[in-house]
Amino acid sequence: MRNRLSRGLIALSTVLALLVVWPVAPASADTKHFNEGVCNMYVNSNGFGAYCSGGWIGADLASWRELLGNRPFVPCRDFEVPPGVTLPAPPEGKDWVLRLTIVDYDLGTDAPPGGANAHIERAIVPVDREDRAQCPTLGYMDRFWTTFEQGYPPPVLQVNPTYTPRVNVPAYFDLTPDSAYVLKESNIALFRAGGDNLTMRGVVGHITVDPGDGSKPVECISGVAPIGKDSYDKTKDPFHQLSTCSHVYKRSSANQPDGMYTVKLKIRWDVSYWRTATGDWVQLGSAEVEAVQRLPVQEVQAIGG
Structure with a gap:
């Protein structure tokens, strides 16, 4: 045989x-x-x-x-x-x-x-x-x-200081923590029972945000303001933030279809693996995922709401 x-x-x-x-x-x-x-x-x-x-x-x-x-x-x-x-x-x-x-x-x-x-x-x-x-x-x-x-979770875009951006006020983009990180662990059969697990993880390392108003895309890189870690500092106003993942809308979305801009996301997932025996994360590779989200923008000069 x-x-x-x-x-x-x-x-x-x-x-x-x-x-x-x-x-x-x-x-x-x-x-x-x-x-x-x-x-x-x-x-x-x-x-x-x-x-x-x-x-x-x-x-x-x-x-x-x-x-x-x-x-x-x-x-x-x-x-x-x-x-x-x-x-x-x-x-x-x-x-x-x-x-x-x-x-x-x-x-x-x-x-x-x-x-x-x-x-x-x-x-x-x-x-x-x-x-x-x-x-x-x-x-x-x-x-x-x-x-x-393990599949990637659907991306959920966070916008600060309010989900509905205001004209002429910087809108900061980020992903929710649950949609920017995923972990998969298994005591797979080839390793010692109870002694050595294999773990794989995906972390969003880069996002390109097309605001949908005809302006150039915004590049958002994990670093000073980690993606998926609520990088917006709520103790400071939107004009004094460390994050550079932002865009200033000059017009409201009132004349857009359904009254919202179509925001396009290009998300890079970086995947690594880890073993109990070694204790070190080893980079495996990266992949890009694209998504679309609708975003209303209001013609209001104040920040509130």
Whole structure:
């Protein structure tokens, strides 16, 4: 069975793996090597996640040969294509899948799980029933694969000093904390039970705000005034703020559709991962998300309200 699987994988990857590549920047994907196993992590405009392979028994790491017993090792598995990946229609009778294949693995008893050279290769390929049979989903292999996904929250624009800006008074833009930061943690199967978690996070590091009144966009960068940390100082007036993420509307929105300006946002999410064993955040990649929000502007010279 193992030999048949291997021959089928070689034939399939040779013909199909070059048909589709992972999305171009600002999306990215990479394989990360850990002593306990390997993870393929990705970030794109829809979210981020990880596909990992490894295994454990209790609190002690076991070799893959010990975990398998006398059963064959199936080195590949098909997953749904992650959200955010745009593909053409598949060939007739086939569906697109994300096929992950563990290569250069070592089943030796004394080797760390998977061996020191094990890594995951990825390809988005069209498959039919016969193609899927080359990478069967066998129950005893479930422990060798773990996956989790995390989408970005809908952006919620904060405007200070009041949500409805006043003409000739600076309006300061920011995102709510809940829409500027997202965390995903999992005690994934390849790490020691109770001993080493994998955590991934997304943080908004940059926003471009098009105010919608024909003026040039405003660039808002995380720094002195962190995005999503309520950077507006309510103890000071709007003319004396540290934040530079602001715009002065010269006209009200009365003549705009529905009496509101259409504000366009371009948001850059920076994604990192962290492990209990290392304690350091490691940058994985960045992705941009676009959104639109409607904003009324009033012809009032005072700040109140």
